[in-house]
Amino acid sequence: MSSPIIFYDIPSTLSVNAWSPNTWKTRYALNIKGVPYETVWVEYPDIEALAKKIGAPATGTKDDGSPSYTLPIINDPNTGKVVSDSFLIAEYLDATYPGGNTLFPPGTKPLIAAFEGSVVGAIGGILPLQLALSCYILNPSSQKYFRETREATYGKKIEEFSPAGAHRDADWAKSKEGLAAVDGWFSKNGGGKFIVGDSISYADGVLGGWLTWVKITNEGTAAWEDFATWHGGRWSTYLTNLQPFAAVL
DSSP, X not given: OOOOEEEEEOOXXXXXXXXXXXXXXXXXXXXXXXXXXXXXXXXXXXXXXXXXXXXXXXXXXXXXXOEEOOSOEEEETTXXXXXXXXXXXXXXXXXXXXXXXXXXXXXXXXXXXXXXXXXXXXXXXXXXXXXXXXXXXXXXXXXXXXXXXXHHHHTSOGGGSSOTTHHHHHHHHHHHHHHHHHHHHHTTSTTOSBTTBSSOOHHHHHHHHHHHHHHHHHTTSHHHHHHTTHHHHHHHHHHHHHGGGOOOO
C-alpha cells in the first residue's frame, strides 16, 4: 500500500477551507486519479520557506530577479519527488500512477494547456473582484501578505479592485460574455457531462478549479444565483457533476 501524497494547499476561514483555483486544479487531479493524499495547510508567508526546505522547484521569478514559489506543491514519499505547478503535477500523476482515470487522454495535452489559458481569459472580467473576495476569507497572516502583494501589483487598494455598482456589474457582464465561448466549446462534446464527453480529464480540473473559486467566494449572493443560471445553467450543473471529485481530504 503506497503512502499518501502530501499536498500543500492554502487555508481560509471558510468551513470548506480550500478555495484557491490553482490548488483546486491539483485537488481535482488527485481525486480524479484516486491517488491517496493528505492536505497540509500552508499560509502565504510560509510558502517560500516550505518550498526551499523540501526542495520544491520555483514556479516563477520576482521583480527583483529572485525565484518565486507558489502552491500547489506535492511531495510524494513513494518516489521522493517534489513537484510544483498544477499542470506539471497532473503530468506527474499520470506518469507515476497510470491506473484509474487518465488526466491527459492521448493527444490532448497541448489542447488542455491552450484551454486553460482560454478559461482564464474568459472569466478575466471578474478576476479583480475574485482577488478582493479571496483576500477577505484568508487568515490574518495570509490576508496581510495577499493584500500587500496584490495592491502593489494593481497600484490600488483591494476595496477599489471591483467597487460595487456599475463597475462590478460591467465586470460580471464581461465574464458572462467570455464564458459564452466556453459554453460553445462545451456544446460540441456530444452531450457528455465533462469537457471531452463522458470521460473526466484534467481539463475538468482546470475548468472546475476556476468555477469552484467563483462559487466558493460568491455562494449565497445574488451574483452567484445569477451566475448559476448563465448559459442554460451550464456551470452549476457542471459543478454538480464534478462533486464526486471535489473531496477535501
